[in-house]
Amino acid sequence: MTSTSDVALRSGRRNRIPGLIGLFALLALVGVAVLLSLGLGAQDVAPGEVWRALVSPDGSDASAVIRELRAPRTALGVAVGLALGVAGALIQGHTRNPIADPGLLGVSAGASFAVVVAIAVFDVTSFGGYVWFxxxxxxxxxxVVFAVGSGGRHGPTPVTLALAGMAIGALLASFTSAILVNSPETLNVFRFWVVGSLAGRDLDTAGQVTPFIAAGLVLAAANAPALNALGLGEDVARALGQNIALARVVGVLAIMLLTGAATAACGPIGFVGLVVPHVARALTGPDHRWLVPFSGLLGVVAVLLADVAGRLVARPAEVQTGIVLAVAGAPFFIWLVRRVRLVRL
Structure with missing residues (x-):
């Protein structure tokens, strides 16, 4: 007689092949996005020249553009896209809220307030200086959000974390606005960071945040199986032997590291963590073991293509990545809400 576990195992094997095919397809799409990011801009460079510039630079203008300008921002775009896509999948899974984004835990508000303080108090004006603040x-x-959200009898829950995040975020946003209103000089510097962009960052910036993103990705991978159990309800997850408190802590820590590092490097970039998990979920279903990596790769594609589009629509000038994603992401999400029945998490 066939047991339930045998049926589930065979079902998992049947689902694994399409999942692997999808991952390979997304990796190929990421490769295309990387190639476009390296080759397109104010000065277009052919794919063959891009390869030569990376492998054997000859000191030409094209080689300098590729290695000194586009390669660092492309590497940063890959890291930030991975971080925001994965963080979006995690926050929606933990809050069971299909319209949650990584900024729900107050990450963006905290980063913005710290940057304003760095500019106004410590006279920091470089992107490299902003990162650590x-x-x-x-x-x-x-x-602070996690501590406030954990203060009840039942510890951290999706509702208390969301409410604490909104309250702390609003408080920090008011402090940020108060400083900017009274310091036009700070506003002039801050506006270049807050719009969200990959431009002007070098490999040092990418190197500063990559270890934190890598740590966040490891925690996210470890947290994915627990999210599948939590999706059945906390009582069921507890009956299955899941440590609810530990799962919440690991998930929140992963979101903090991923979103904090991405926001520190590029400024607040919206809609990636909100929209990308829905696209990934349409491809993978609710299984977070597949949803998390699919969201990360789709996040890379979204960030890099938005950065390329920003270079092309107004060249030789540029439109910042955050603006492009807002323009493209807002109508897409409205269409998603109106036309597609969102998965109840």
Whole structure:
């Protein structure tokens, strides 16, 4: 007689082949997006020249453009896209809220407040200087949100975390606005960071945030199976032997690291963590073991293509990545809400 576990195992094997095919297809799409990011801009470079510039630079203008300008921003785009896509899948899974995004834990508000303080108080004006202030502010805000959301009898729950995040985010946003209103000089510097962009960052910036993103991705991979159990309800997950508190802590820590690092490096970039998980869920279903990597790869594609589009629509000038994603993401999400029945998490 066939047991339930045998049926589930065979079902998992049947689903694994399409999942692997989808991952390979997404990896190929990421490769195309990377090639477009390296080759297109104010000065277009053919794919063959891109390869030569990366492998054997000859000192030409094209080689300098590829290695000094586009390669660092492309590497950063890959890291940030992975971080925001995965963080979006995690926050929607933990809050069981299909319209939650990684900024729900106060990460963006904390990073913005810290950057404003760095500019106004410590006279920091470089992107490299912003990174550590923004990251510290993002982590500090997330810790406060988690502490406030954990204060009830039942510990951290999706509702208390969401309410605490909105309250702390609103408070920090008011502090940020108060400083900017009274300091036009701070506003002039801050506006270049807050719009969200990959431009102007170098490999040092990518190197500063990559270890935190890598740590967040490891925690996210470890947290994915627990999210499948939590999706059945906390009582069922507890009956299955899941440590609810530990799962929440690991998930929130992963979201903090991923979103904090991405926001610190590029400024607040919206809609990636909100829209991308829905697209991934349409491809994979609710299984977070597939949903998390699919969301990360789709996040890379979204960020890189938005960055390329921003270079092309107004060249030789540029439109910032955050603006392009907002323009493209807002109507897409409206269509998603109106035309597609969102999965109840």
């Amino acid at each position: 923004a990251f510290a502010g993002a982590l500090a805000a997330s810790v």
